[in-house]
Amino acid sequence: MKPKYTIAVTGLNNTDNPGPGVPVIRALREAKEFDVRIIGLAYENLEPGIYMENTADKVYQIPYPSTGSDELMQRIEYINSKEDIDVLIPNFDAELFTFMMSERKLKEMGIQTFLPTIKQFEERHKSELPEYGKKYGLDIPFSKAITNLSDINNIQYEFEYPVLVKGKFYDAYLAYNPAQVTEFFNKISVKWGVPVIIQQFIRGTEVNVVALGDGKGNTIGVVPMRKQYITDKGKAWGGITLGDENLIKITKNLIEKTKWRGGMELEIIKTHTDKYYIIEINPRIPAWVYLAVGAGQNIPEALVKLALGEKPEAFKSYDIGKMFIRYSYDLIGDISQFEKLSLTGEL
Amino acid sequence: MKLKKNIAVSETGFLFDPNSGESFSLNETGKKILQFLKEEKSENQISEWFVKNYEVDQATFENNFNDFITVLQNFRITE
Amino acid sequence: MKEKLKYERPIITKINAGVTDKFGMRAKMPVISEIDGIPVKELINKYGSPSFILSEQTIRKTYNDAKRAFTTRYPNVQFAWSYKTNYMNAVCKIFHSEGSWAEVVSGFEYDKAISNGVPGNKIIFNGPDKSKEDLQKATNNGSYIHIDHFDELYDLLSIAETSEKRPKVAIRVNMDTGIFPQWDRFGFNYENGEAWNALNRIMMSKKLDLIGLHTHIGTYMMTPAPYGVAASKLAELAVRLERKFNHKIKYIDMGGGFASKNTLKGAYLPGKDTCPTFDQYAEAISNALINSELDPNEMPTLFLETGRALIDDAGYITGSVLANKRLADGRRSMIIDTGVNMLFTSFWYEHEIYPAKEVSSHSEDTTIYGPLCMNIDVIRSVIKFPLLQKGDHYVIKRIGAYNMTQWMQFITLRPKIILVDPEGKTHIIRENETNESLTSLEVIPEHLK
Structure with missing residues (x-):
């Protein structure tokens, strides 16, 4: 008989800018080697995953990480006392830090996680990427974090136009000359503060990779994908798995050198001369992870096994040419569900 | 002070305003006041009841009551 | 008669469907009903409202935590109490009793340290404002003078001409540690060679005892790594001095700038989650010094001015x-008796404020104003706060730094400061101001009398 695990999952916001929670749950429900009871953890009362059928068995609201890790852990402790959680999978960028620093507390409650270390998390920040590239021997486009406009003159001979002018967290503009850099610098620094990152623009095709590292340097799963259509928010609407061996090599190399622990998504630009530049490293499973499941690699299932201390075998292959197409769907709820969740924080 | 007709408050203190589609939550005392307003009790009756049943003096209650009514008006729950 | 029910102000709050609410679900606000075992109510009844309360036990515990973090990683460590952070004499004396030296930045602070019984040779004299008289006094007392600029260096050289004692000096060095903003207004710059130039002049003059190197890289440093960079750069200067002049300095002073656990305005995560611990700062600094080329048999003392x-x-x-x-617009506001005149740090922190008695889980978005008739007097611009009534008590936490020195007498009089000793006894360590104490400094010209 298959064992049954209770798994708590965040990121139930399956909206037009989706979180990975619902696809992760879907993958876990299809796990070959265990059954699951899913505890959805929601920050907001209209996250679609709360109301979707065959998704979460039970949903609890949790306080935002901005309230403080103590408050969040108290809530998790309460939920755990009712549900006896085996594994917790956080899926939001903004909550990762808090869960990472609470790893030990969770473990004491008997809840396993499988997250990157704080060091792994910190050193791949956008403004740190060039250092990261140097340290691990990866191709990163020339980029420099600048804190004031005069710095642009100091680095003008180090790159060629056009360049991307990027904010610390969000926003990116393409600039063709110093005047535009100045304009975008001002625009971004007002909104997101400094530093502003100047990154060499690389012409080519953007490809993405979802991967899972076991924390010892081994790659358990890796599937590359190209977005076929993106929404005006820059999110994938459709995508297709690729058979590019180089992408797999790059990912395995990165995981080996950094001893990456947990899920990750790489954003890579492939140039017309077949060079590969890493432009971003996201320290979690992406929302399109179900494509990897459909192509033969149930990465969330393997992640749960790693979290439980098992040693899952690395996936050896995946189907090339598998596609995903996102769609929207109106499900019907009732004010009474909303009432219950809003007033009791449970549904 | 009159509440809009089709406003209903549940046992849990949840209020759904079908006119606007907005939802609200109330604490115990807020819920009680809304019930009284629904029964069209006067301010004096409500105040008397509270002073009798709760650890509160009349001045404090009336001050809080008026503030509460201002908020109800702000949310357009009253006529 | 039947028992009356506990009363709470009636409220109704809108449930925002789906909209990202920075505050998330309702969490019941914790209560601070006592400080070191003394009920808040008792403190207010006895000493008035508002008042500042300091916990001696917490001061000593925090100091020893910091000391342990450094002494377990580095052979010789010396703390110097930063007077400007809180120079209530009682506070200074607690730190001195734990073994802290004094770190002062003006003649006023210098004299305060002396009158607190600190020997002259345990005072570090920092800052850009030291008069010639100050420098003379510090020289006579054998205090450690940290030179901020060349004009001061020349003052010291001229003092050295006529003094019996040789001034004991260090220079303050500013540098690029990869942080923004880079503090370059204090001391001599490392990267452009100014610091090395100053050191050469001191050594060549043969009139000053160069005993240390000092830096202070910034304030509220949320990451420990820049301290490592700074320590390496100072160690490098020390090694160069030894090579060129065969001169060993006695200490490296890493200054202060360690963050407390307060949350800066605009930060997403609370300070208590993100601010580094003493261990993290100590790790960065000790590693950099131990891994440098400094002679492992004669490591300089590590000074800290946090x-x-x-x-x-x-x-x-x-x-x-x-x-x-x-x-x-329907928002709730609450006026409390602490204003920005007393709580200067509310300009950059989201201060933690708590009710002093048990509350329900209901709360409202609230703006908390101070009592001043001034628009800028805002303690928290938006906070989910429980339903306190007029006269209810509150406690603002983590306010020990800078407020008791940067506060100002404005519109109202400043209140008492109370120290709770480790036995739980309370002591007034500064009386509240009175009309008399303030006007005693004023003089009315004859024609206005």
Whole structure:
């Protein structure tokens, strides 16, 4: 008989800018080697995953990480006392830090996680990427974090136009000359503060990779994908798995050198001369992870096994040419569900 | 002070305003006041009841009551 | 007669469907009903509302935590209490009794340290403002003078001509440690060679005893790594001095700037989650020094001047709600008796404020104003706060640093400062101001009498 695990999952916001929670749950429900009871953890009362059928068995609201890790852990402790959680999978960028620093507390409650270390998390920040590239021997486009406009003159001979002018967290503009850099610098620094990152623009095709590292340097799963259509928010609407061996090599190399622990998504630009530049490293499973499941690699299932201390075998292959197409769907709820969740924080 | 007709408050203190589609939550005392307003009790009756049943003096209650009514008006729950 | 029910102000709050609410689900706000075992109510009844409360126990514990973090990683460590952070004499004396030297930045602070019984040779004299008289006094007392600029260096050279004692000096060095903003207004710059130039001039003059190197890289440093960079750069200067002049310095002073656990305005995660611990700072600094080319048999003493991180947690304000008010747009506001004149740090922190008695889980979005008739007097612009009534008590946490030195007498009089000793006894360590104490400094010209 298959064992049954209770798994708590965040990121139930399956909206037009989706979180990975619902696809992760879907993958876990299809796990070959265990059954699951899913505890959805929601920050907001209209996250679609709360109301979707065959998704979460039970949903609890949790306080935002901005309230403080103590408050969040108290809530998790309460939920755990009712549900006896085996594994917790956080899926939001903004909550990762808090869960990472609470790893030990969770473990004491008997809840396993499988997250990157704080060091792994910190050193791949956008403004740190060039250092990261140097340290691990990866191709990163020339980029420099600048804190004031005069710095642009100091680095003008180090790159060629056009360049991307990027904010610390969000926003990116393409600039063709110093005047535009100045304009975008001002625009971004007002909104997101400094530093502003100047990154060499690389012409080519953007490809993405979802991967899972076991924390010892081994790659358990890796599937590359190209977005076929993106929404005006820059999110994938459709995508297709690729058979590019180089992408797999790059990912395995990165995981080996950094001893990456947990899920990750790489954003890579492939140039017309077949060079590969890493432009971003996201320290979690992406929302399109179900494509990897459909192509033969149930990465969330393997992640749960790693979290439980098992040693899952690395996936050896995946189907090339598998596609995903996102769609929207109106499900019907009732004010009474909303009432219950809003007033009791449970549904 | 009159509440809009089709406003209903549940046992849990949840209020759904079908006119606007907005939802609200109330604490115990807020819920009680809304019930009284629904029964069209006067301010004096409500105040008397509270002073009798709760650890509160009349001045404090009336001050809080008026503030509460201002908020109800702000949310357009009253006529 | 039957028992009356517990009363809570009636409220109704809108449930925002799906909209990202920065505050998330309702969490019941914790209560601070006592400080070191003494009920807040008792403190307010005895000493008035508002008042500042300091916990001696917390000061000593925090100091020893910091000391342990460094002494377990580095052979010789010396703390110097940063007077400007909190120079109440009682506070200074607690730090001195734990073994802290004094770190002062003006003639006023210098004299305060002396009158607190600190021997002259345990005072570090920092800052850009030292008069010639100050420098002479510090030289005579054998204090450690940290030179900020060349004009000061020349003053010292001229003092050395006529003094019996040789001035004991260090220079303050500023540098690029990869942080923004880079502090370059104090001391001599490392990268452009100014610091090395100053050191050469000191050594060549043969009139000053160069005993240390000092830096202070910034304030509220949220990451420990820049301290490592700074320590490496100072170690490098020390090694160069030894090679060129065969001269060993006695100490490296890493200054202060350690963050406390307060949350800066605009930060997403609370400070208590993100601010580094003493261990993290100590790790960065000790590693850099130990891994440098400094002679392992004669490592310089590591001086630390951290202020904020040592005292912030020990301070509280206890006070009362003056009024609740509904603003024109329906928002709730609460007026308390602590204003920005007393709580200077509210300009950059989202201060933690708690009710002093048990509350329900209901709360409202609230703006908390101070009592001043001034628009800028805002303690928290938006906070989910429980339903306190006029006269109810509150406690503001983590206010021990800078407020008792940067506060100002404005509109109202400044209140008492109370120290709770480790036995739980309370002591007034500064009386509240009175009309008399303030006007005693004023002089009315004859024609206006």
